[in-house]
Amino acid sequence: MSVDLRAGLYKISLNYIKKERYTGSNDGMRFMLEKKSAEGEEDRILVCLWPEPYSYEKTGEDQKRFREFPFTEDGLQSAVSYIMGDEV
Numbered sequence: 037m038s039v040d041l042r043a044g045l046y047k048i049s050l051n052y053i054k055k056e057r058y059t060g061s062n063d064g065m066r067f068m069l070e071k072k073s074a075e076g077e078e079d080r081i082l083v084c085l086w087p088e089p090y091s092y093e094k095t096g097e098d099q100k101r102f103r104e105f106p107f108t109e110d111g112l113q114s115a116v117s118y119i120m121g122d123e124v
Contacts, residue, residue, distance in 0.1 A: 050112055053081060064088050066095075067119045071107060079107035083115050 048058055048069065057070040065085050072082040084092065086100045103118055105111035 081105040081115050
């Protein structure tokens with residue numbers, strides 16, 4: 037299953053995030069989703085938002101906002117809502 041952002045412009049799936057970092061942009065903000073694993077803990081989806089125009093690597097840490105969600109379909113839905121600016 038995948039989640040659509042903005043009428044299907046982006047397709048995000050847990051299977052993709054499981055293997056690779058996913059990045060994109062939405063309304064002047066860039067975003068990144070990746071799987072976060074820690075020994076003895078449940079996997080999580082790590083989301084980072086930062087203002088355009090720079091890449092993740094070129095943006096100062098003080099401009100990045102991080103949030104974690106469960107590594108589930110519901111967690112992915114919540115992560116997308118967060119990226120879209122909805123309160124989660």
